[in-house]
Amino acid sequence: MESSSLITPEDVLESLMNDGTIDAMRLKIINQLKANEELKNTTIKMAEQSKVLNTPGAEKQTKRELFDALRQELETSVLEKASKSVWELILDNNGLGKEISETVERVFCRLSGREPPLFPSNVDTQSDKGKDVEIGKENSDSTSKKRKFDEVNSEDGADEVASGSSKPSAASDDSGKVAK
Template structure:
C-alpha cells in the first residue's frame, strides 16, 4: 500500500460543492440569518434612518432606484451588521460550527479513502489534519482569503434577499445559485 496522498483544501471545497453539501449548509445559514429577529430589526432601523428614504421625491422613485440609493448611503453599515450576524451563526457551537466541521471532516475522510471501507473513526482521525474547519479559502485569493470570501458571502446574501427583508410570509427559501460568486 502506497503513502496516502495529501488532500488540498481546494479539493475538499470542490467535493463539498459537487455533493451539494456547500449549498445545503449555505441555505441553512441564510435561513438562520433571516430568522434573526434582532438583526432584522437593526436593519429596518438603519433603513428608516437613511436620508435617502426621507429625501423629497423618494415616494416617486422606482423601488430599485430607492433601494440602490439607500444601499449606497447605508450599505456598509448594513453589510457590517450582516457580517457580524453571519459569522456569529457560523462560529457558534449551537449554530453551524459543529455541522460545518463534521461535514468537512466527512468529505475529507471520503477523499482520503476513496472506495475504501467506511469506518466510523475516520472523521476523528483526520480532525487534526484539516487546516480550517470552514471552507473559506480560495485558490485565486492572494490576500486575506477568509476576509474576501466573507465579503462575497455577505454581498450574495444582500443581493439574493434585496426587497425581501420584511416579508415573513415566504416559508420556502428562494432558489439560490450555487457557490458564492
C-alpha cells in the first residue's frame, strides 16, 4: 500500500505526541537520569565544593537564599552534565536510543502504509543484496532510464527523514541498476 502524500517528520512527531509516546519516553529518560549514580555523585561533589556553601556565614543564610545562590553558581554546569547524559541515553544503539528509533520507525511505517523494518539488519541486507538491483529495474521508466525526482524522494528521502539516518542512499546509474 503506497501513500499518496509524503509523511513529514512533523506528522510522525504529532502522532507520537497524541498517543502519549513522547510522555512515556520522557518518563523513561527521567527515571534513567535519576538512577544514574555517576551523575548523582558528580552533582553531590559539585555542591560539596561549592563556594556558596563553603563561604563563612553560609549557615546564617536562609534555605531560600542558599538555594538561589547555589542555583546561580551550579545550574549551568549541572544542566550541561545532565544534558550530556540525556543525549547518551537517546543515542544509545542498545538501550533507550534503539527503542526510540524503532518506535519512530514503526509510527512512520504505520502512517505511510509501509512494512517495517525500513532498514533491515546487516544480516538481512547481505541476503537481500540481489533484490536491490531488481528494485532499481522496476523503478526505471521504459522511455527514460532515470527515475523521476518524486520517485526517488518517496522511496529514499522519506526513509532517511523518518529515521534521522545520514547513511547515503542507493543511487541509480544510467543503466537503471542500483549502485552500492
